[in-house]
Amino acid sequence: MPDTESIVATRHWVERVIMKYNLCPFARREVERNSIRYAVIEQTKVKAVLARLVAECEHLDSHPQTETTLCILPRGFEGFYAYLDLVELAEALLVEQGYEGRYQLASFHPDYCFDGEPMDDPSNYTNRSPLPLIHLIREASMEQALQTYQQPETIPERNVVFARRKGSAFFEDLLQRCHQPGNQTSG
Template identity: 50%
Template sequence: MTNQQIIAATQAWLKTFVIEYNICPFARREQEKGSIRYRVVSSNSIEDSLEAVIAECVHLDSEPDTETTLLIFSEAFTDFEDFLDLLAIAEQLLIDQGYEGIYQLASFHPDYCFAQTQEDDPSNYTNRSPYPMLHLIREDSIEKAVASHPDPDGIPERNIALTRELGLEKLRAIVNACYQQ
């Protein structure tokens, strides 16, 4: 797939799942403002991937109108355990590069599975996406968004209940439809 097709699938997932089902109550505003940056990393190299993480931090530093970045790994980290290794290294890299407290990473993967959760539990879909990706988020924006939400602590529980209500078949269909975009 081309980078544009990969981005289109990611945007479809964001619109038809994350926003449509209010998985992240803060996503709609940024999508409507056009302040989400999508970047595809097609390298299989962990070094290139980590360089891309820092490059996105630098971009966010210099572009205040870009609220957040979805860093999409089109070729690498298809194995969930390998992806978790990348996440751990990237989180440490943010600390080492002085970005702790400035940017936060959220993670999404086609095979996402929360610890202590069965692989086929629909609640895993709160973090399942068409491609492995890291979401770079401005910490100050998170603080403002959480402060303005009436029940930020209830979001995860609501999402777990919703995904279990929707069921595996519907959730799989939603994600699979994103590839048709």
């Protein structure tokens, strides 16, 4: 999948799923400010991907106007467990590189499955994306946003209730539409 197609699918997911259905109440502001960086990581070797993640942290360090980065992994991490291994290594690398407390990771994958949940449980769609992603988040910004949001700890539970009410077929359709630039999501 060419870079532009990966970015378009991911941008559609952010705007037509995450923002539209308020899965992340902080996304709208960043979409409207155009402060989300979409970085396609073409490398498929773990070491090379980790090097790119560090480079993306460095980019955030030197570009304060960029609030967050979605690192898109179009190849090499289609398998969910290999992807989880990468995320675990990425988290350890952030600590090793001195980024702990500055950036945190959020993980999204087309086959995301919460521990202890069946694969077909609609709640998994709260973390399913059209392509494997690693989301780099500025911790200071997140802390500030959480201070202005009433009961932020209820966000995941609210999303699970919403996902289960809508059902897996609804979300599967949304994710498929993200890969089709001309289609709008419904619902």
